Amino acid sequence: MWRFLARRLSSLLLVMVVAIVVTFAAIHALPGDPVTVMLSDHSADREMAARLRAEYGLDQPLAEQFLRYVGGILTGQFGLSFRYVHTPVVDVLRESLAISPVLALAALSLALVLGSLVGVHAALHRNRVQDTAIIVALVAGLSIPNFAVATFLVYLLSVKLGLLPVAGWGTLGQAVLPVVVLAIPSSAYVARLARTFMLEVLQQDFVRTARAKGLAERLVIWRHAFGNTLVPLATSAGVMLGGLLSNTVVVETIFNIPGLGRLAVDSIFARDYPVAMAVVLLFTFFYAGINILVDLFYGLVDPRIRDGATA
């Protein structure tokens, strides 16, 4: 187990190093001089330009600047923002930091519950009209992009029926549509998995035994059969969380939510690359971290993966 853990951690480290080098290169490969952007109206002020260059370390050799960049990440400051002059990136991020993970976790919970219910229902009515209808709905749920679904739902629920606010962030009502929109593809995915797993489990001997000893059908299905699909479902939940987190970029843009994803896109347009790259780093670290946790979880429940040569 320890060797497995060490191997996974070393690959995590490699990913982080690559991410740091790539984002550093991206900031420096970009066209335009950041100091010119910062100065805007005062572009003729040579002295101020020199002061800013020194403050941002842009007058240093590239190797020096890279060390500075790594130092900024290790101290959690992430360097200085180009758009908000003199401000550390972490202060620009602070307000947005919690929003994307909250959205992603809420959507994940909704997707797991909804997806399991739909998937089990489909499995129990296999090859009948309900099953077919659900399968078609699942393909649609997986296929229609977030922003297209959001368009329909906002038009129907907010504009036509006036039930929910169109956009914004802060109240519970404003959170409903973003979470639902974010959760739809994952729900479809969970439902598909749950249906497949249930179809397999329902043919096992222990399900027949449970039925034979006269257990209530509800108990047979939910405790005995569904209980055995939980491990693969939990594993897929980890993978989904990473996907959901990066999809918050889209949902935050649609609903005007001041989260990390929208901040990243805004920062690219504002040429505030240190902020955009800090978000890229945070998302990547988080994504890689989740993948490791999923692997560890898998390793704990399945010794074949833990002891196998390749994970």
Add this chain to the structure above:
Amino acid sequence: MRSMLLRRVLRQKGAVIGGTIVLSVVLTALLAPLLAPHPFDATDLLNTWASPDDVNPLGTDQLGRDILSRLIIGARVSLAVGLSVVTVTLVVGVSVGMVAGYFGGRTDAFFMRAVDIVLAFPEVVLAILVAAVLGPGLLTVIVALSLVWWPGIARLARSLVLVQKQELYVDAAIVCGTPAVKIIWRHILPNIAGALLVRASVGVGFIIMAEATLSFLGLGVQEPVPSWGSMIRDGLPALRTDPMLAISASLVIGLTIIGFNLLGDGLRDALDPRLHGR
């Protein structure tokens, strides 16, 4: 063999529906200049957000451009991106995967490490990174999406080569002194091309969705070229007063991707008899 596959695909209702949708989108894209009633970039500032009428069947957008014409030209953009990305990912992914699988050892370890690293980045985030460096535009979309998709193809190509390498015909070719490049290219590739093509075509729906997503975020195809994603972006703020733009673009993109995914699922099931009846 080929007609059997076709018959198996045709037996699935979903694949037939998907195929019909895909065929109509492809025809629309091919015939776009003939079908579009107006030039897609003809602005008319005196006629913005017009309601549907005889001249503009779906009304006009914020610059007075005909929505139907832009939707039709948008089909070209989506398909062009889908096709380019599939081509690039196939060329890169298959080359890397086959070389890694055939030679094994250090070459294999190196390429598969690269694949693992690319896969460690979340897709949308990787695309944002590329968009930041190259600046928004069509080329950015193609590069970003190819970067995201080649590792999957490379893994598949590698595993297929590993299976083929056990076959007698490869040993025979080696004994005859055939150079490795020729074995890979002329002997192994034809045997795994089918599976690779199907896998790549299954991904087209998701590539089109990703293109629309980048355009929706403003990182994709730039004005005045229409993309369904950027049309939804333009239409959302006016949803309360003039819903036609956002709703029609959402409908078209939803249907198109459903079509591609239904067809892709059908192809995959037809090729893999183990999945029958699932």
